[in-house]
Amino acid sequence: MDTGKRTILKAILWNALGLLTMSLVGLAMTGSAAVGGAMAVMNTLIGLTCYVAYERVWARIGWGRTGGHSHG
Secondary structure, eight states, rough: OOHHHHHHHHHHHHHHHHHHHHHHHHHHHHSSSHHHHHHHHHHHHHHHHHHHHHHHHHOOOTTOOSSSOOOO
16 A cells, blocks of 8 residues: 555646646646646645545555455
8 A cells, every 4th residue: 555645746747747738738728827827736735635535545445456465
């Protein structure tokens, strides 16, 4: 199982990549760096929160793991 710190670091790095990508998409779609950037920031904050929660739930599920203490 990943530690909480590892999950958070993974989420931050993944969302930094998403922030960059969404900023570019937002700029391309709106023609405005400010609007595109704001959309990207909101998307990143929502995605970060959801990713951390999702990973922590799956960290508690043993199904599908090999070795260790899997259940089911």
